[in-house]
Amino acid sequence: MDTCIEKIKAICTDLFSKGEVEKVIGFAGGSIPMATRPIAVTSEADVEKLVFNAFCGLNLANYVTKNNLPKDGAKIAVVAKGCDARNLVTHMVENQVPRDQVYIIGVPCTGMADKRRIAQRFEDEITQCTQDGDTFTVTSALQQEVIAKKDVLRHNCQYCTHRNPPVYDVMAGEPVEEQILDQPFPDVDHIASMDPETRWDHFAELTKNCIRCYACRNACPLCYCPTCFVDESSPQWVGKGQDETDITTFHFLRAFHCAGRCTDCGACVEACPMGINVRDFTRKLNKDALDLFGWEAGMDLDRRPPLDVYSPDDPDDFIK
Amino acid sequence: MMGNLLEHMGVDRNRLHFSWISSAEATKFVDVVKEISDKVRALGTTKKFAKDYTK
Amino acid sequence: MNFITIDKSNWTKGIEKSRETYQIFGPVEDKNGCRIEPLEAGVQPIMDADVTVMSPKSVLFPQTETILTADLDESKDDHHIMKRAKQQYTPRAVLGIRPYDARAIQLVKLNFDNPDYQDPYWCDAYEATTFVGLGVNRPGPCDFSTSTGCGPFSEEGLDVLLADLDDRYLAKVLTPKGEAWAAACGFDAGADAKESQALFDILRKEAEKNISTDLAFDKLAQKSILDLYEAPFWDDVAFSCINCGTCTYVCPTCWCFDIQDETKHKKAARFRIWDTCMSPLFTSHASGHNPRESKVHRVRQRFMHKLKYFVDKYDQGIMCVGCGRCVASCPVNIDIREVCKTMNNYEKK
Structure with missing residues (x-):
């Protein structure tokens, strides 16, 4: 993956020199260990700022919205991992952005690292982290460790079956081998195996530290509504305090709004300051979308999402 | 899928009901509401998704 | 001592x-x-x-705090009168x-x-x-x-x-x-x-x-509010921001709050909850007008408040104690140290 960045830079330099795009949305280096920052590069000179490593865990499709596109129809380029590209496709399928205004620089991805899993291995705060291929050298005041990426892979990346962008204009590297999983949703199955009370307690425990900063929602490319239901004042759909019912309502409805649209990119969990795995909600929907409709979001520009269309074959045994 | 997610979260499926009722089917609407009310009443009170205002 | x-x-x-x-x-x-x-x-x-x-x-300032309660039972003498919550x-x-x-x-x-x-x-x-x-x-x-x-x-x-x-x-x-x-x-x-x-x-x-950052904000007080407000760097500062409220909620000095009322049956409560200048709702008027309509406005507000308005109003330095929580928790790595430096060094051309 580290050779990708050279290809990404070469592609961007070429795009700017030919005047094909107005800007490139990518990742820049961060100011602290294990951080990156989304950036819009607007000139050839700034291409050097781009980085790509295992900490580019946010979803850049979030920065490609109706309002962010050049009004004159000029193109923008986006550095896209498999999931970012799928979310760009979702934007296009949902008529948010036109295909011809987005230039997709596809990145074959071998997964992102879980910062929390790395931090857990340390007693004190991490002061430095460098990546060399698939290993990290991580340093704190008390210890130094060499960690293999596969040991600290993010959960969603472990269960990713679309590491290569399904739609792209150019690839910044050879496609990587896709994973074939015997059990694609063991986490969902695990929760499903609990009795109802335990399941309820599981989700209550999961969200109990939620501070309602809405980072999960705002990091999600699917959440582009002009006004979110939690921000409506008249009517006010949900209370704004720390009441557990209001918190659960927010998480349940946020997740359901992603039904049949979520690509399990993991940006919500990456963004959460409290380390809440909100994917426990969305993963159930992803599993159902696959089981009931054979659907995975963002794979095809020409297929309508299952909750978008009616088919006589749709499962209907829940309607009485 | 919404019902499945709620059930996954531990909500009793018997508390959920989905029906297709046309605006012309007033009697069906009344029947369905009655049926659900009776069914849910029989299940008793729940604390799930019920805000506790006494706190 | x-x-x-x-x-x-x-x-x-x-x-x-x-x-x-x-x-x-x-x-x-x-x-x-x-x-x-x-x-x-x-x-x-x-x-x-x-x-x-x-x-x-x-x-001292819980995220949700009931401040007033009232009894809505009209048979009571003090019905609908807000009283301080116990x-x-x-x-x-x-x-x-x-x-x-x-x-x-x-x-x-x-x-x-x-x-x-x-x-x-x-x-x-x-x-x-x-x-x-x-x-x-x-x-x-x-x-x-x-x-x-x-x-x-x-x-x-x-x-x-x-x-x-x-x-x-x-x-x-x-x-x-x-x-x-x-x-x-x-x-x-x-x-x-x-x-x-x-x-x-x-x-x-x-x-x-162990602290390597040497942050200077000595020139902020002398700068004109309007120069900083209209400075060209805000678009760049705000680009990556996703407008979540993380920075303000983890901040030990952010004190903004909202007041909410809730009633059920015969009970009413008024409580205050943390609010965040990152949210569009924070400044949304009843008319529908919002003076801080875009995220650039909101990001600018956060830094201008901490690093300029506060400096001018209280003369106690910046409204930041250097804990670094916002730096560590920000999902997109917006670093107040960099913004402070940019503001401090900014000279209107």
Whole structure:
């Protein structure tokens, strides 16, 4: 993956020199260990700022919205991992952005690292982290460790079956081998195996530290509504305090709004300051979308999402 | 899928009901509401998704 | 001002003893991270925890706090009359907070307790609270507290400052409140003042060596508000921002709140909740007009408030204690140190 960045830079330099795009949305280096920052590069000179490593865990499709596109129809380029590209496709399928205004620089991805899993291995705060291929050298005041990426892979990346962008204009590297999983949703199955009370307690425990900063929602490319239901004042759909019912309502409805649209990119969990795995909600929907409709979001520009269309074959045994 | 997610979260499926009722089917609407009310009443009170205002 | 030695083998016993007088708050760690919470009997504060994700501001200013209640039962004489909600303001001790968090509370105090207005909820909680800080021997990479007028062993706003010396704590008792707390714990082994102060000085110097950021904001006060407001860099600063409220909620000095009313049957409650200038709703008018319509406006507001408006209004430096929580928690790595530098160095062309 580290050779990708050279290809990404070469592609961007070429795009700017030919005047094909107005800007490139990518990742820049961060100011602290294990951080990156989304950036819009607007000139050839700034291409050097781009980085790509295992900490580019946010979803850049979030920065490609109706309002962010050049009004004159000029193109923008986006550095896209498999999931970012799928979310760009979702934007296009949902008529948010036109295909011809987005230039997709596809990145074959071998997964992102879980910062929390790395931090857990340390007693004190991490002061430095460098990546060399698939290993990290991580340093704190008390210890130094060499960690293999596969040991600290993010959960969603472990269960990713679309590491290569399904739609792209150019690839910044050879496609990587896709994973074939015997059990694609063991986490969902695990929760499903609990009795109802335990399941309820599981989700209550999961969200109990939620501070309602809405980072999960705002990091999600699917959440582009002009006004979110939690921000409506008249009517006010949900209370704004720390009441557990209001918190659960927010998480349940946020997740359901992603039904049949979520690509399990993991940006919500990456963004959460409290380390809440909100994917426990969305993963159930992803599993159902696959089981009931054979659907995975963002794979095809020409297929309508299952909750978008009616088919006589749709499962209907829940309607009485 | 919404019902499945709620059930996954531990909500009793018997508390959920989905029906297709046309605006012309007033009697069906009344029947369905009655049926659900009776069914849910029989299940008793729940604390799930019920805000506790006494706190 | 006196010094006390607390052997760590006596620490837990002392804390448990102090529960006769105090409700205890302190850092707790669970799988979701670290925060400051009230501790049940027997639960000990995790003194060697990393920086807590959430600051101790919630001890005085909870994220959700019922402030008024009313009875809507019209058969009662006092129906629909809002009355102050019953709260406990018995003595509480917050243990193991970092010195910069104590300074942060002093900055928040400017808002809740000033000649013009004294917020009863915050002031009562403040009066009831004893702040027991722990000097930070090894500041992390996000800590820049030496730049903001405090530092890893700052005493401002604390009643007691502890220093961790492996097998024991050396306590510097700074106020009568602190004396009362030490007495309630039964910590009474005095230590030589001169030697102890020398030890504190050594630890402070060692700790300060770990802080590499030297943040300058000396030129902010002289700059014109409008020049900074209209500066061209805001679009770049705000580009990556996703407009979540993380930075404001983890910030120990952010004090903005919203008021909400809820009623059910015959009961009504008015409560205040943290609000965030990152949310469009924060400034949304009833008319539908929003003066801070785009995220650039909101990001600019946050930094202008912390680094300019506050500086001008209170003359107490910037509204930031250098804890680095916003830097560490920001999903898109917006770094207040960089923004401060950009603002401080900005010259209108």
